Amino acid sequence: MVSPLHSNGRAQLREDKAVTSIGELAPKPDLRPELLLKLSGKLQTTLELSQLLEIFFREIQQAVLVDGLSYNHAGNNILQSQGKTSPHSVSYRLQTQQDYMGDLTFHRSTRFREHELANLEGLLTTLVYPMRNALRYHEALAAAFRDPLTGAGNRVALDKTLSRELELAKRHGQQLSVLMLDLDYFKQVNDQHGHSTGDKVLKDAADCICSCIRQTDMCFRYGGEEFLVMLSSADQSGALRIAERIRMSIAALIFNAPKGELQISASIGCATLRGDDDRDSLVQRADKALYQAKHGGRNRVISDVDMAFSELEQAAE
Structure with a gap:
């Protein structure tokens, strides 16, 4: 009709x-x-x-x-x-x-x-x-490019999208940043509250991430409790603002679990495109920054620039 x-x-x-x-x-x-x-x-x-x-x-x-x-x-x-x-x-x-x-x-x-x-x-x-x-x-x-649990893009979608967006950003001289996000102590959620609660946490965290980013940005489930967020036309300062907004929003989530209320936090690594980057090097820098955020106390945002400064300070000592 x-x-x-x-x-x-x-x-x-x-x-x-x-x-x-x-x-x-x-x-x-x-x-x-x-x-x-x-x-x-x-x-x-x-x-x-x-x-x-x-x-x-x-x-x-x-x-x-x-x-x-x-x-x-x-x-x-x-x-x-x-x-x-x-x-x-x-x-x-x-x-x-x-x-x-x-x-x-x-x-x-x-x-x-x-x-x-x-x-x-x-x-x-x-x-x-x-x-x-x-x-x-x-x-x-x-559906073929979507993670069935969280609704975020899957790894196949990530590989296709990030390569394309990186090429376009370089061609047109635009900024591009990525965030690597990991839910802190997520294994304990599954162990203590069950996998159904763990699935609920993952889905709500993905929804929370999507509510914090712009329509031009994209969220992908990278694996397990890890997500990658692609931020189009975002420089380092803009990416850090979005990352901090995501971190605070996830920390504010409250879940009704079988053993009582549950809260989670997230560690985030941020990297911004450089002239000599390819897809792998950009993601690796964000992943390395995430590693520093987790080993620096979790529930925090670290950029690849912060990480570089820290490495220079350590070398000077």
């Missing part, structure tokens, strides 16, 4: 893809059958959302002139667009009885007429099921 969200369109699509007018006098779609057949065939050639929307935007111009379209699926954190935005718009919700498939907005510099809205709604019937298939593919792909 395609339901108008905010428009003067007065049509909706049923599961059988038939357009039924709410008002008897509402215009009917005036679309050539060969156009719908061609569009339907092309939409079935891809499972990539961006390509699907590009094909749809390009092909519907034969029936209705549209300056741009935007697609939003809040549940999957997807926001994509084609063309340009304009003063006038009309929005539709894409859904079947079982699946919600997001909201689609069409933009144009002039108002959409009634017969054009009817044609748009007729064209949308060809998009519903290809969009459902593309979303299922997107969700399956996302």
Whole structure:
């Protein structure tokens, strides 16, 4: 079903893809059958959302002139667009009885007429099921790169993402920092309170980390109770501020465990990209800083710069 969200369109699509007018006098779609057949065939050639929307935007111009379209699926954190935005718009919700498939907005510099809205709604019937298939593919792909317990990215996602972001940061002269985070004495949580409590601690800690970082940043489960946070466009001072915010937020968590209330803490190592860094050297410096934070008393943040100063002081002595 395609339901108008905010428009003067007065049509909706049923599961059988038939357009039924709410008002008897509402215009009917005036679309050539060969156009719908061609569009339907092309939409079935891809499972990539961006390509699907590009094909749809390009092909519907034969029936209705549209300056741009935007697609939003809040549940999957997807926001994509084609063309340009304009003063006038009309929005539709894409859904079947079982699946919600997001909201689609069409933009144009002039108002959409009634017969054009009817044609748009007729064209949308060809998009519903290809969009459902593309979303299922997107969700399956996302699950393959997500840690099933915490919802953070897994090591496969980390390897792909960090290499790409490091290359982009170097190419465009941008800052990039990483945080290596380890939950202190986590083995004792499992030993004393059970693995179900340990799983709860890991998941809530991951949620806590994600609530402290920006939308452009990413959190990955590095292994066990260790997480890596990638901070885009963050220099050392900015990375340290975020790290300290994460440390304090985790320390404030309170868990109701079988043996009473439980609190945890985290040690964090921070490293900022240098000109000669590759992925491994950047992560190794953050890991080394984490090692210093844990052996310096835990529940603290240490940067690779702090670590370098400490090593120079020791050498001077």
